[in-house]
Amino acid sequence: ELVDQELRKLSLFRPGGTISRDDIADLVPETVPGSAWAFLDAVGTRRPREASTLAERLLADAVPIQVLVAQLHRRLRELVIVREHVDSGVHGGALVRAMKLQPFRAQKLEEQARRWSSDGLQRALDGLLELDLASKGIALDGSTRQTSEPRTSLHLQQWLAESLLPAG
Structure with a gap:
């Protein structure tokens, strides 16, 4: 029903004309306001191009940078914990129990954590702190910027x- 409604809206927008991708982006809202989830998944799976595009879209949709930073911090913190469990041999069902997560979520986080080294996660968290401060007009030394x-x-x-991006 939702699809039919959106198709009718598009047909009224360009009666007898060709509908472009831009028309769809302008007129059809996201079915699931999940671009934030998609963004976090792109970061977790280290897909920089997709993460960059989704970040631009979220910022264009007026999502405050501080919200993105908080979401990124939570995801990276989860990945650090999962990475530590994986490194110590805990995975699958044991990870579900240890972290008290739903199986699908635990599996997804485990897959993402395997794409990161512990050092890579720490560097990402350090950079995120700098991003958070910069978004608030504060330099790392505490001065204003x-x-x-x-x-x-x-x-x-x-x-x-x-x-x-892979270190190189």
Whole structure:
């Protein structure tokens, strides 16, 4: 029913014309406001291009950078914990019990954690702290620094590249 409704809306927007991807993006809301979940999954699985695109979309949809930073922090913290469990031989059902997670969620986090080294996760968390401070106009040394939405967006993109691209 929802699909039919959206198709009718699109047909009224361009009667007899061709509907473009931009028309769809402008008129059809996300079925699941899950681009934040998709963004976190792209970060967790270290897909920088997808994470970058989704971050831009979230910021364009007026999601505050501080919200993204908080969500990223939580996901990275979960990955650190899962990585520690995996490194000590805990996985599958034992991970579900140890972390008190639903099996699907535990499996997903385990798959993501395996894509990261412990050092890589720590570097990502350190960079995230700098991003968080920068978004609030604070430098690492505690002094104030100039901030703006474009600057903060660029800082997020830099963090994504530095954290998600393979070290080389």
